[in-house]
Amino acid sequence: MEGARFKEAFLDLFREAFDGIAPDAGGTWFVQGKEGLFDTFAAVNAVQASASPKPGMSSIAAHIVHARYYLSQSNAVARGERPTYDWEGSWAQQTVNESEWDALRDGLRFDYVEFCSHVRALDDPDPDVLGGVLANLAHASFHLGAVRQLIKLVSP
Numbered sequence: 001m002e003g004a005r006f007k008e009a010f011l012d013l014f015r016e017a018f019d020g021i022a023p024d025a026g027g028t029w030f031v032q033g034k035e036g037l038f039d040t041f042a043a044v045n046a047v048q049a050s051a052s053p054k055p056g057m058s059s060i061a062a063h064i065v066h067a068r069y070y071l072s073q074s075n076a077v078a079r080g081e082r083p084t085y086d087w088e089g090s091w092a093q094q095t096v097n098e099s100e101w102d103a104l105r106d107g108l109r110f111d112y113v114e115f116c117s118h119v120r121a122l123d124d125p126d127p128d129v130l131g132g133v134l135a136n137l138a139h140a141s142f143h144l145g146a147v148r149q150l151i152k153l154v155s156p
Helices: 003-019 046-050 060-078 098-121 127-154
Strands: none
Touching: 003 098, 003 127, 046 060, 046 098, 060 098, 060 127
């Protein structure tokens, strides 16, 4: 597949995972309407985001902290950095207050926009880079589904 066409297809799907269907899109690949991550948790407050529906289950906040961590690490690699990884630690924060929840959502959007710019700048990436790019789509989609289900469990 030609690089530019791959990037366009990837970014369409990635945008859908985060922003839902583009306003000018004629259909959807895997969400219905504005059900991307940003809209899904827009009406969730910090108390709901911090709730664990059952002992041992991660909160919505933990899913978003982890999703942001994954994107931020990908961005660091794209900037040429060699980050150290703490995947287990990226799940440690389970609760947030309102200001932390707002900052977390804003930070996720910032990291999402940065990642999209890195994808746009790719020039004939090798298979490992493409695998990392595609892994971000799978990862975001997983957390979108998990958060959507958790909202049903923690909402009154």
